[in-house]
Amino acid sequence: MRDARIEQPFGDGTYPFRLGYGQITELQEKCxxxxxxxLSRLQSGDWKIEDVFETVRLGLIGGGIEPKEALKLAGRYVKDRPPLENHPLALAIVFAGLAGAPDETVGE
Known part of the structure; x- marks a missing residue:
């Protein structure tokens, strides 16, 4: 089964990110x-900074990070950094959440 989990460098390490149904539902409310x-906004450059922050925060939670820790990490490494720095990460998280992780085999 595909779970759309990706491991990506972020801040002080490498973290798992995943947007499951619950995170996608909350993400569409927040954004x-x-x-x-x-996804279209992130691809076209017509995104808002909260699109990036909320995607990273919810992706961390979906990846298994406790919500308080995810908020702390996103605050430190998204809000306290230049907005463009985390745009590629947010794009990768949303794409994986919708299409599955690139290294997942369909049907497994």
């Missing part, structure tokens, strides 16, 4: 758009 619209 006021559906997941495909969010």
């Amino acid at each position: 006021d758009c559906g997941p495909m619209r969010l």
Whole structure:
């Protein structure tokens, strides 16, 4: 089964990121758009800084990080950094959440 989990460098280490159904539902509420619209915004450059912050925060939670720790990490390594620095990570998290991780085999 594909779970859309990716491991990516972030801040002080490498972390698991995953957007499951619950995280995608919360993400669309926080970003006021559906997941495909969010993906389109991130791809086109028409994104908001909260799109990046919330994607990273919720991706950490979906990856197994406790919500308080995810908020702390996202605050330190997203809010306290230049916005463009984490844009590629947010794009990768949303894409994996919708299409599956690139190294997952379909049907497994």
